[in-house]
Structures are given as structure tokens and as C-alpha cells.
């Protein structure tokens with residue numbers, strides 16, 4: 304299966320880059336992983352709702368261009384569905400069995416995902432109602448994808 308992780312903005316912190324590199328290496332055993340970054344928009348402190356919408360929309364257009372037509376799109380959304388790691392593993396496995404060969408996970412920028420991307424989404428996944436920084440979400444998502452493949456392959460992983 305091919306997995307694309309689509310994100311907004313460049314990863315800045317070296318400790319996050321190291322973690323992403325480590326999980327990307329581990330995932331190489333299970334899938335073809337592709338990490339795609341699109342440019343972020345400058346978001347000043349006090350933006351109007353219209354200003355925020357404009358930023359989400361510009362970043363959203365860039366994200367949409369990177370989403371292949373045949374991909375099953377999983378957007379990371381705070382208000383999405385909260386599921387266990389086992390359920391996420393089952394979901395990835397059953398999508399593969401149903402003939403889906405490409406999963407695209409999409410993480411929003413600092414002010415979230417635009418309407419266009421939400422409309423293209425096939426499934427909204429939540430990591431809980433807490434808000435996490437988008438850069439950290441990359442690491443958390445890769446860890447959960449890795450955990451999923453360990454579960455699917457009935458391989459041990461620390462609980």
C-alpha cells in the first residue's frame with residue numbers, strides 16, 4: 304500500500320525531523336511512504352475570520368493539488384471520529400482488502416484545514432479533543448500508522 308502524509312509548512316525543529324525520519328524508516332518495511340509538504344501562508348496574530356478563511360483556502364488549494372484522484376483521503380480533524388489504535392489498524396487493513404492501494408493522510412496548518420479539503424475527505428480522524436501543534440501531529444500520526452502495521456501483522460509492540 305502507498306501512504307502519503309500531506310502537511311503544511313516546513314518541519315523546523317530538529318528533534319521532530321529526527322522522529323519523522325525514524326518512523327519513516329520503520330514504515331519502509333510495511334508500505335511505500337511519501338511525505339509531502341506544501342507552502343504555508345503567513346498567519347499574523349490577530350486575523351479576522353475572513354483572513355483565516357483565506358489562508359485555509361490558499362493552503363487548501365495547494366493540498367488538493369497533491370492529492371491523487373484515486374487516493375482514499377483521511378483528514379486529521381479535532382472534531383473527527385475518535386477511535387482506538389486497534390480500530391485504526393482494522394480500518395487500514397479493510398481499506399487495503401477492499402482494493403484501496405493509496406491512502407492520503409492530511410494534516411492542516413496552524414489554523415486548520417480549508418473547506419475544499421474537508422469536502423474531499425473520505426474519513427475524518429481525531430486524536431481527541433485536545434489541539435496539538437501541526438508539526439507534532441506529523442510524528443504522532445506516523446507513530447500510529449506504524450503501530451497499525453504492527454497490529455495488522457500481529458507483531459509485538461510496546462503497549
Ligand SMILES: C[S@@+](CC[C@H](N)C(=O)[O-])C[C@H]1O[C@@H](n2cnc3c(N)ncnc32)[C@H](O)[C@@H]1O
Pocket residue numbers: 378379380381382409410411412413414415416428429430431432433434435436437440
Ligand atoms: C494547530 S491545529 C489547527 C487548529 C485549528 N484551530 C483547527 O481547529 O483545526 C493544526 C492541525 O493539526 C491537526 N490536529 C491538531 N490536533 C488534532 C487532534 N486532536 N486530532 C486530529 N487532528 C489534530 C489538524 O489537522 C489541524 O488542522
